[in-house]
Structures are given as structure tokens and as C-alpha cells.
Amino acid sequence: MNPLVSIIIPTYNRADYLKYTIDSVINQTYTNTEIIVVDDGSPNDDSKELCRQYSNIKYFKIENSGGPVKPRNYGFQKSKGDYIAFLDDDDLWLPNKLEEQVEILKQNPEFGLVHCYCNVIDEMGNITGKSVGRPGSPEVKHGDVKLKMIGNWTLMMPTPLVRRSLVQEVGSFNENMPQTAADVEYWTRCSFVTKFYYQDLPLVRYRKHINNMSGDKKPYVDVPLYLKQIIDNEIKKERISKTEYKILLNNICISQAKQITVSRLKTFSNLYKLNPFWMINLRLLKVIVKRIVA
Structure with missing residues (x-):
């Protein structure tokens, strides 16, 4: 039986954070999953050695592409799940994240994905008291959002659970644009194909640190x-x-x-x-x- 949820984790040369990320997936209350770690050409084998410590991780190493976009596309090609989730190698999921979101998609077939917002943690994993991705009104990010979303907001990358059929229809992340902004373009494309289900819950912890790619606005x-x-x-x-x-x-x-x-x-x-x-x-x-x- 194929795993129901495929979790794709792009990584590059930070096995210390990656361990906490993987553990947050291993500790999910929903367990019918596969974990796919795609190493974007790290200069060492630290991530590979880490993944060997787990029995249910598929580890792949590709030539360095300079960001998470190509690893996400590669990971999807290797995935088998009916649902897909993307998780960066420095972010964390709360234990009930997948269980809640799988149930929502099962009960709401007209929605192609479900997403939420994040609480922010610092380099050491401490909660800062700040959040990202939470709208002033939940309705802004729920339902048919194509006229509300474009040019205004995007989804926080570690939060959505996406139907495989949606990814197949929308296609791959755009590898021919700036890596840090490819998620904005991708989720915008999705908004023209399906409705978004928004959970007003912080089921993800988003780590902010000096090496965040999203910190560069250019x-x-x-x-x-x-x-x-x-x-x-x-x-x-x-x-x-x-x-x-x-x-x-x-x-x-x-x-x-x-x-x-x-x-x-x-x-x-x-x-x-x-x-x-x-x-x-x-x-x-x-x-x-x-x-x-x-």
C-alpha cells in the first residue's frame, strides 16, 4: 500500500537543523507517510549519515542548484503519496499537523489544499511570540482566493498539505526564476485551479535565522x-x-x-x-x- 502523505524536505549543509525537522515529522500522530530528503549537493555527507539513523527516510543527493526549488520538484518525482507536503530543513511541525489536515481534505473534496499559519522560533528553537502568515480575517485566505491572493499574500511554505492531483495539474515549481520567490509564483498558480482551505491555527514553527533565504528582498x-x-x-x-x-x-x-x-x-x-x-x-x-x- 502506498503511503498516503509524502513529505518532501529539501536540505543543504545544515544537518543540525535537519535533525529537529525530521523528528517533528517522525513524531506526527498521523503515521501513514513517507519522508523524502533531497540534498542539494551539500559539500559533506552529514545529512546522509543523519538520514541513515532513521528506518523510513528516502535520501537523495543531487547536483547543487542553489536553492530548494529543484529539490522540491525532484522529491515530487520520487513520491508516491496521494497527498504532498513540503517542509524546509529548518522548520518544525506540531505533532497533530498532518492528522488534522488529512482529515480536512478527506471531508472536503472540493478543496485542493489546506494551509495554516506559523509561530516564529529563533535559531535555538525558542518561541519568539511572533507569528507569520495569519490574516486579519480568516476569510481572506479561505475558499476561492484568486482575486484576493495575487500581489497581496502567499502561503507559508511549510504549512500546506496538497492533493497529488493538484500538483499534477499545476505542474512543477518554476526553476527559471529567483529561488526565494518561486513559492509565491507556484501557490498563485494553484489559486486559479482550486479552492484553499485555511485553518486559523499555528501548526508550524517557522525558524528565523541569519541564513534564511527569504530575508533577501531583492x-x-x-x-x-x-x-x-x-x-x-x-x-x-x-x-x-x-x-x-x-x-x-x-x-x-x-x-x-x-x-x-x-x-x-x-x-x-x-x-x-x-x-x-x-x-x-x-x-x-x-x-x-x-x-x-x-
Whole structure:
């Protein structure tokens, strides 16, 4: 019998954190799983030796790609589960994470994935009292979110449990864009295919430390260009209307305008690529002025 849940863990040269991550999976109350660790070409065998200590881990080592995107795609190719979960090698799951989410997807077949928010921990694993990924109103991240999500928010990578059928329909993570932003593009694509089930619970502990890839904001400057490619494809497929396209493009332009504090040159250049007439949008101009003055 195939495992019901495949857990894919990309890793690179931090076996110390990886051990805690694996243990958080081993300690799940839901046990019908397979664990796939994909090493992105670490310069040593520490992660390999660690994985050998566990009886139910499939370990693969690939040529270094510089980030978690290719390992995630590789791990999915090796997976067998009906449900897929991605977990970075420095984050942790609470013991009931999978059990709760598997039950939700079983009871709600119209939803392609279920996600939640995270409590933040520091380098030593101490809870900081902060959280990430929690909306002001749960409805914002629940249901048909395609008009609410794009350009505004994304899913926290360690939180979703995804149907295999959804991954097969949406396709792989985009390996031809900045690694740190590929998850934003991927979950946005998913939003046009399925409804999202949001749990207002912190079932994940998200570790913030000096080596977090997500701490670098520069790669996100070009994300709006990739998001526009998504809506261009969606209107070609006639899965969104012209009115919806205009709403989504405006949201994308606003998200681009917010990048003015990261790179002015890139922001203005990208705005012209997104919409040559962006300057007549007073809301955009207000966003830019507010960010510059702040």
C-alpha cells in the first residue's frame, strides 16, 4: 500500500537543523507517510549519515542548484503519496499537523489544499511570540482566493498539505526564476485551479535565522512580472474574465510599486512592462510616494 502523505524536505549543509525537522515529522500522530530528503549537493555527507539513523527516510543527493526549488520538484518525482507536503530543513511541525489536515481534505473534496499559519522560533528553537502568515480575517485566505491572493499574500511554505492531483495539474515549481520567490509564483498558480482551505491555527514553527533565504528582498522585485505571466495564461484559457484580469493586473502593479524601497530603477522599469499607462493610476502613485517618504 502506498503511503498516503509524502513529505518532501529539501536540505543543504545544515544537518543540525535537519535533525529537529525530521523528528517533528517522525513524531506526527498521523503515521501513514513517507519522508523524502533531497540534498542539494551539500559539500559533506552529514545529512546522509543523519538520514541513515532513521528506518523510513528516502535520501537523495543531487547536483547543487542553489536553492530548494529543484529539490522540491525532484522529491515530487520520487513520491508516491496521494497527498504532498513540503517542509524546509529548518522548520518544525506540531505533532497533530498532518492528522488534522488529512482529515480536512478527506471531508472536503472540493478543496485542493489546506494551509495554516506559523509561530516564529529563533535559531535555538525558542518561541519568539511572533507569528507569520495569519490574516486579519480568516476569510481572506479561505475558499476561492484568486482575486484576493495575487500581489497581496502567499502561503507559508511549510504549512500546506496538497492533493497529488493538484500538483499534477499545476505542474512543477518554476526553476527559471529567483529561488526565494518561486513559492509565491507556484501557490498563485494553484489559486486559479482550486479552492484553499485555511485553518486559523499555528501548526508550524517557522525558524528565523541569519541564513534564511527569504530575508533577501531583492529577488522579489521581479515577482510581479512572473505573476503577470500567470494571469496572461489564465485569460487565454478563458478561466478569468476581462474584468477580473484588470483587477488582478492592478493588484500586481500595486505589489510592484511597493518594491520601490528595494530598487527604484527595477520598480519603474517593471511597472512599464506590466502596464505602459501605469502613471495615470492615482492609487499607484500614492503607494510610491508613501513608500518613498516613509
